[in-house]
Amino acid sequence: SILAGTGSLVTHVIEAAQRAGDEIQVIALMPQPDRPGVTVLPGDTRDPMSIIRTIRAFRSTHITLAGGVTLGDRAREGLSEFATGSPAAAGDAVLSKMSAVVRTMTGARILGAHEVARDLLAPNDxxxxxxxxxxxxxxxxxxxxxxxxxxxxxxxxxxxxxxxxxxxxxxxxxxxxxxxxxxxxxxxxxxxxxxxxxxxxxxxxxxxxxxxxxxxxxxxxxxxxxxxxxxxxxxxxxxxxxxxxxxxxxxxxxxxxxxxxxxxx
CATH class of the missing domain: 3.40.140.80 (LpxI C-terminal catalytic domain)
Structure with a gap:
């Protein structure tokens, strides 16, 4: 399952997963362009359980987050409460705790985009x-x-x-x-x-x-x-x-x- 925001990173990850022979679904956290041959389903950051259900229904073994996602304070508060039990508006680093929660609830391993599209990382040069x-x-x-x-x-x-x-x-x-x-x-x-x-x-x-x-x-x-x-x-x-x-x-x-x-x- 690819949790997709905006930008070309989403396309990089989709194409790399396809080359690897993976079966994929894209959960659109932000509006997506036409992606022929790819299953694209809606995802609402204000309702994280709906995203969990979509991942479970696909029986995902791996999850990747790719692309930019715009989150206001209210959305951040909801995600923070879902992940930590505290409704305080959280920064990006705190929201990363969502990864552990999602893995526990779905059984799927969280992969970085660079672990799917391995040619993306900058060299030391x-x-x-x-x-x-x-x-x-x-x-x-x-x-x-x-x-x-x-x-x-x-x-x-x-x-x-x-x-x-x-x-x-x-x-x-x-x-x-x-x-x-x-x-x-x-x-x-x-x-x-x-x-x-x-x-x-x-x-x-x-x-x-x-x-x-x-x-x-x-x-x-x-x-x-x-x-x-x-x-x-x-x-x-x-x-x-x-x-x-x-x-x-x-x-x-x-x-x-x-x-x-x-x-x-």
């Missing part, structure tokens, strides 16, 4: 663009560490640094909104006119299971980063998904953006 200078690499490592710190607060998975200074962090608006803010800051002269480059970094939340909501980048990320004046994208190696990799690399090369994977620590 240059991915696109030119090699970084020593100072640029130092700034990129600062950015990855800052992204981990933001994740530890359960705020987001991404930051932007100018040289060695953190200038913006992801919040509930996501990466697109972060890059929009960075573009505005740059246009208004607050950032981007120094020697140090603008660097976007994405890293997994330290306290979050890897089966839930790994950070991801793709061609759209590269395009929006370029519009914001970012020249380097650093991602946590082994814990970041690269979507539409060939198109992403082509977009980065065309726009003069360097992408690299870095191990944290």
């Amino acid at each position: 240059r991915i696109a663009g030119a090699d970084l200078t020593g100072q640029q690499l130092k700034s990129a490592r600062i950015a990855i560490a800052a992204a981990r710190d933001i994740g530890r607060l359960d705020l987001g998975q991404a930051v932007v640094v100018a040289g060695a200074r953190v200038v913006a962090a992801e919040d509930v608006g996501g990466t697109d909104e972060l890059l929009h803010r960075v573009a505005r800051h740059r246009q208004e002269g607050r950032i981007g006119d120094g020697v140090g480059p603008l660097i976007l970094a994405k890293a997994a939340k330290p306290q979050q299971p890897l089966s839930v909501d790994l950070p991801a980048i793709g061609p759209d990320t590269v395009a929006k980063a370029a519009e914001a004046g970012i020249s380097i994208i650093a991602v946590e190696a082994g814990k970041t998904l690269l979507l539409e990799r060939a198109a992403m690399i082509e977009a980065a090369e065309k726009r003069g953006i360097a992408i690299l994977g870095l191990k944290y620590g």
